[in-house]
Amino acid sequence: MPEIEVLESSSDEDDSVLAPEKDENDMDSTRSNPASWTDETFPGRNFDVLINHPCAVRIVIRNAETAAKLKEQGNEEYKSKNYLNAIDIYSDALEYVPEEKLYDSARAVYLSNRAACFLALGHYEDVIEDCTDALENDPRYVKALLRRAQAHEKLDDFDSALADVNKVVEIDPTIVRAVQEQRRLDAIVKKKHEELKDEMMGKLKDLGNTVLGKFGMSLDNFKTVQDPQTGSYSISFQQ
Incomplete structure (x- = not known):
């Protein structure tokens, strides 16, 4: 509760x-x-x-x-x-x-x-x-x-929830409950973002295969490598 x-x-x-x-000349009832x-x-x-x-x-x-x-x-x-x-x-x-x-x-x-x-x-x-x-x-x-x-x-607005908890920790980092919630929500947000990214990549792959199929290729001909430092991807073509 x-x-x-x-x-x-x-x-x-x-x-x-x-x-x-009280003044010598009292105000009337309106005043x-x-x-x-x-x-x-x-x-x-x-x-x-x-x-x-x-x-x-x-x-x-x-x-x-x-x-x-x-x-x-x-x-x-x-x-x-x-x-x-x-x-x-x-x-x-x-x-x-x-x-x-x-x-x-x-x-x-x-x-x-x-x-x-x-x-x-x-x-x-x-x-x-x-x-x-x-x-x-x-x-x-x-x-x-x-x-x-x-x-x-x-x-299910985890980003906004995390933003509010982050603000609490910024105001008072000694609030144990807030610090715990910050860690928990941060993990949830990261997981949700990864799931969203995987979903988007899947949709892009389906779209890419549809387009490339007209040229006798598929995305299987392309290799993606993620940079662990930046999280960005590089793509190379493989015959």
């Missing part, structure tokens, strides 16, 4: 510290509600600057806390093998996680956790999609790379 990322959620922020100080702010709410001022208003900051933090709590609920559902429920909960967490870059790593965790559920259900295309999104948020997130590698292998 894929391993789920478990992070400690922090909900110790003091709302009183984050609350805006005190960041969700309703528009360019017209504060005419003549740069609206983009207002995203740093304490009210907006508090909403961002609360949304992040809600996302973290949902992630913990999703983890429990995953542990109980309620994968569909876990997928729904992780999806809810992704709706709450703030868009600020500060929360990119958290978003990557939620996506990768949802991918673990898809992996358990055999939905490998969804695994690849979620892990790819996770890596866009955190390119060095090895769990997402390893899960995507598993999905690629299940879909």
Whole structure:
């Protein structure tokens, strides 16, 4: 069973510290509600600057806390093998996680956790999609790379699986599992490439014999020798 990322959620922020100080001229209800702010709410001022208003900051933090709590609920559902429920909960967490870059790593965790559920259900295309999104948020997130590698292998895309594992080893060569997978997948890829090469050579031989047969020859008149250093072939004609 894929391993789920478990992070400690922090909900110790003091709302009183984050609350805006009251001005002598209190804002009206529209201005005190960041969700309703528009360019017209504060005419003549740069609206983009207002995203740093304490009210907006508090909403961002609360949304992040809600996302973290949902992630913990999703983890429990995953542990109980309620994968569909876990997928729904992780999806809810992704709706709450703030868009600020500060929360990119958290978003990557939620996506990768949802991918673990898809992996358990055999939905490998969804695994690849979620892990790819996770890596866009955190390119060095090895769990997402390893899960995507598993999905690629299940879909017989061994080259992509090896590429993901190679990236993991590049990021952290001390991960024993990744090093083992690298060796195993490398052997599979080399074998697949040899099989493909033999298949192509067989097809080329059949085609060559068809053409050469018109001249009373066959590929048996040609000898191929592989250079062990480069892997390339030289061809000589034999009567």
